[in-house]
Amino acid sequence: MTQARTMTDGGYNFAYLDEQTKRMIRRAILKAVAIPGHQVPFGSREMPLPYGWGTGGIQVTASIIGLADVLKVIDQGADDTTNAVSIRRFFARTAGVATTQATEAATIIQTRHRIPETVLKDDQIIVYQVPIPEPLRWLEPREAETRKMHGLADYGVMHVKLYEDIATYGHIETSYDYPVLVNGRYLTAPSPIPKFDNPKMHEMAALQLFGAGREKRIYAIPPYTRVESLDFEDHPFAAQTWDARCAICGAGDSFLDEVITDDHGGSMFVCSDTDHCGRRVADGHRGDGE
Amino acid sequence: MMDGAAILDAPLLSARGITHSYGARIGCRDIDFDLWPGEVLGVVGESGSGKTTLLNCLSAQMMPSSGKLTYRLRTGDQADVYALTEAERRMLMRTDWGFVHQNPRDGLRMGVSAGANVGERLMAVGARHYGAIRDQVTDWLGRVEMDLERIDDLPSQFSGGMQQRVQIARNLVSGPRLVFMDEPTGGLDVSVQARLLDLLRGLTNDLGLSAVIVTHDLAVARLLSHRLMVMRRGEVVEQGLTDQVLDDPQHAYTQLLVSSVLQT
């Protein structure tokens, strides 16, 4: 665990955003929680990071974080990538909060691409950085029309995409940002997490918040909410599986990344969730990669 | 044609006083007619006479400035079309109705395969078995005489005539009772047109479809429609059985229309 309790510097307000902006964002969050899966517009602010670096997630985190919080930031499951490190540093500097890499020690987890393997608890909040919040956008470019489709729960067309997958590949090929129906009502984009993580969203104990900076949208899935992945009766939803186990910790039930090990096409599979993998190793688990 | 036995006691679609203006310009004015089950109504008239405006009002793609449209649902209930909720209207349009656009790009999703285009309505009303959807799609592509090898190709790779066939299958797959067509063979080569017209005539006959077909081509009207409405400057100047109107036109404008066709 890294402790970074520097005080706010550079004359910024706590957690960078001014209090009025935070209140505006919190109102959007409250509305989002009240209407699970529904995208709520908000007045997204310029952040000292470019879009695509998680400005939506950062604004959500900035609006909910308090001095007592402990923040974890992951990118592709890892805590030590550039993006994760700079966001963690940003909050350590502007809010002076404690940060951690340990999933169970965090009160807020900001993420891009993954949900931690460790089951989240009801005193935690997970904040997703979302590039494209509108799951219908790929087939309907008009915002007025997608809003109407949400209003009428007119979602049949979403299956056209899955149909197209099966027609082309023989199975549902969509493996990231796999569309879900939240609480039996709103069609929602889970952000670019692998479909491996979709089942974790279902009835999750933690509050799930989603922030899209460029698109200026916030949405939420309250704790213990039904989240169903769309599918066909004869092609049911199935998460990714691997023939391999993690070469480092031997885990057979985690999301694995393939890592190239040499110039001769050699590779091995390792946990994408570095915290999970590290803890398993600390507990004495071993893979057969080293 | 309509034979007495097949006709139920109420029209399928009843239009009364349909009027639409674009600001000061009249699109169509005071249109009244009844469309009976199994009947194909042709709407002819020169460019700008209001055919498309009327068709868009009848198919509820557009709300007219005034007028009333009544549709008899499968349940036998009369629906006041312009008073339906958006959800009811959408449901009607994707189950009981079809709309074939002149330009297939307006009626197809160009970004997904022919099969997905045809299957969309089924999925939109809740079909969730891929195999069953695929079977129905295949069946319909066959009925519009598409090469089944092309089922997974994008419509953009098809000729205009093929795109039109996909558009027709996409509409008919839900088993609609009423289909609107705006110049369905416009913009196609004459030979392609002829084959498509044959297909359309066969389908409307076999399925007992009711249809409103807009065309400026009297030959198309004669081939497809049982009854004809002649429009000029937004108004209907003459209507009646197709053969009667074309062979023995009463209104001076219809006479001109018919004779100018004979001249070309």
Ligand SMILES: Nc1ncnc2c1ncn2[C@@H]1O[C@H](COP(=O)(O)OP(=O)(O)OP(=O)(O)O)[C@@H](O)[C@H]1O
């Ligand atoms: N969107 C619009 N805005 C303003 N005026 C319009 C609009 N659409 C049609 N009009 C006018 O309404 C009248 C009827 O047009 P409409 O398109 O219905 O005719 P049409 O019979 O379908 O013609 P065509 O055979 O050329 O397709 C014309 O005077 C036309 O200029």
Ligand SMILES: [Mg+2]
């Ligand atoms: Mg027209």
